[in-house]
Amino acid sequence: MLHLRLIVPSDRTEEVVDTVEKTVGAAHLAVVPGAARNPSGDLVLCDVAREAGDELIGRLRELGLEHDGSIAVDSIDLSLSKRADEAKDDAPGEGADAVLWEHLTDATHEESTLSVTYLAFLTLATMIAACGVVLDNAILIVGAMAVGPEFGPLAGFSTAVVQRLPRLAWRSFIALIVGFAVSMALTVLFSLFMGGIGLFDRALLEGERPNTAFIYNPDAFSFVVAVLAGIAGTLSLTSAKSGALVGVAISVTTVPAAANAAVALSLSEFGQAWGSTEQLLLNLLGIILAGTLTLFVQKALWNNQRKRTTRKSAA
The missing domain is CATH 3.30.70.120 (Alpha-Beta Plaits)
Structure with a gap:
C-alpha cells in the first residue's frame, strides 16, 4: 500500500x-x-x-x-x-508488477544528477578497481562494482526514452559521459602517483591475471551479462525488490573496465586500454538497451492489464 x-x-x-x-x-x-x-x-x-x-x-x-x-x-x-x-x-x-512512473522519474532524475557526490563515488570506485586490476584481486573488483553509482544515470536514460523526457535523457547522458571522463582522468593521475612510489608497474599489469583478465577481453558474454543485469536492475527499480540492485552492481564490468583502461593508459599499455574501453561501451550499451526494452514491455503489459480490468468492470 x-x-x-x-x-x-x-x-x-x-x-x-x-x-x-x-x-x-x-x-x-x-x-x-x-x-x-x-x-x-x-x-x-x-x-x-x-x-x-x-x-x-x-x-x-x-x-x-x-x-x-x-x-x-x-x-x-x-x-x-x-x-x-x-x-x-x-x-x-x-x-509487485505495478510501475509508479512518477516515482521512477523522480528517483532517476535525482540519481542521474551530475553532482560532486556522484563524481566522488564514481572516482573512488574506479580507483579501488584500479588497485584490484593491478593486484588481480577479485575482492577489490567486487567492492568497486558495489560502490559505483553509474546505474542511476543508466536507468535515468532508459526512463527518459520510454517517458519521452528529453531533459532527463540529456541529464543522464551528461552524468555518464562526464562522470566516467572525470573518474578515468583522476584514476590516470592516481595510477601515475602509485607508479611513482613503486606500487604500480607495467609488469604487474602485463603479468598473468586469471581473476581480472576478462576486463580487457570483451566477448559475447560481456554483452549478454550486461543485458541480463540491465533487466534485473530495471525490475528492481520498478518493484519493491530494491535489494537486487546490489547484485546488479557486482555483475557488470563498467567501473572495472574504466579503471583498467585508465591504469593501462598511464602505463602506455594501449592494447589493454582499448580492450577495456570496448568492455565499458559494451556494458553501457547492453544495460541501456535492456533497461529501455524492459520498461517498454512493463508499460505495455500494465496498460493491457488495466484495459482488461476496465472491460470486466464495464461488463
Whole structure:
C-alpha cells in the first residue's frame, strides 16, 4: 500500500475527494479542513494499493495539484486493516508488477544528477578497481562494482526514452559521459602517483591475471551479462525488490573496465586500454538497451492489464 498526503486548495477539496473515492484500490480517506498553512488549504490523507497508485497520482496531477498544493507519497510497510486488504483485492493486477512512473522519474532524475557526490563515488570506485586490476584481486573488483553509482544515470536514460523526457535523457547522458571522463582522468593521475612510489608497474599489469583478465577481453558474454543485469536492475527499480540492485552492481564490468583502461593508459599499455574501453561501451550499451526494452514491455503489459480490468468492470 501507498500513503498519500495531499495539500489541497479549499475550493478544490471536493474534486480531489471525488477523484480518490472513484479510484479502485483507494481506502482510508480522511479530510482535515484548514489544516495546511504553507501552502494554505485542506489536508487530505488516503491509502491506495500500489497497483492503483500510478493511476491516482496521474489524475491528481491532471488537476494541477502539484502546482497549487502538494502530493507526497510514502510506502506503507505494514497495514493491518480489512479495508486495506479489500482495496488491494479490488485493484487490478499485482502490486509487485505495478510501475509508479512518477516515482521512477523522480528517483532517476535525482540519481542521474551530475553532482560532486556522484563524481566522488564514481572516482573512488574506479580507483579501488584500479588497485584490484593491478593486484588481480577479485575482492577489490567486487567492492568497486558495489560502490559505483553509474546505474542511476543508466536507468535515468532508459526512463527518459520510454517517458519521452528529453531533459532527463540529456541529464543522464551528461552524468555518464562526464562522470566516467572525470573518474578515468583522476584514476590516470592516481595510477601515475602509485607508479611513482613503486606500487604500480607495467609488469604487474602485463603479468598473468586469471581473476581480472576478462576486463580487457570483451566477448559475447560481456554483452549478454550486461543485458541480463540491465533487466534485473530495471525490475528492481520498478518493484519493491530494491535489494537486487546490489547484485546488479557486482555483475557488470563498467567501473572495472574504466579503471583498467585508465591504469593501462598511464602505463602506455594501449592494447589493454582499448580492450577495456570496448568492455565499458559494451556494458553501457547492453544495460541501456535492456533497461529501455524492459520498461517498454512493463508499460505495455500494465496498460493491457488495466484495459482488461476496465472491460470486466464495464461488463
